[in-house]
Amino acid sequence: MADTYKVGGMTCGGCARSVTNAIGKLAPGAAVTVDLEAGTVAVEGGVAAETVKKAVEGAGFDFGGQAA
Template sequence: MTDAYKVLGMTCGGCARSVSNAIVKAAPSAAVTVDLATGTIIVAGGVAPETVQQAVEGAGFDFGGAA
């Protein structure tokens, strides 16, 4: 299962890494793909949206909900 979410404030590869690492730390089975151009992340592995939101916000970014 894959889900797409908007993440506000990602502007560079370092931001993308921070978000991706935070999600994988919260849900080790997750596979994360980041599209900086659209501010979207794709999360595979059946991770609960609440877990993704907490990880994104914990990394210092704004969670924009489902994309």
């Protein structure tokens, strides 16, 4: 089951790749799915929210916490 988080500032495929790559570097093996329209990223693989936050912010985007 994936955990879904809000991410601000993603506007294009390049943004999606940046977020995906950043999470992949900190959590190798995690399955990452970005939804640009919804402004969310879903992460599977038991990755801690703090790790996702660090990756998202490190890539230059705003981490909005867990999506409802």
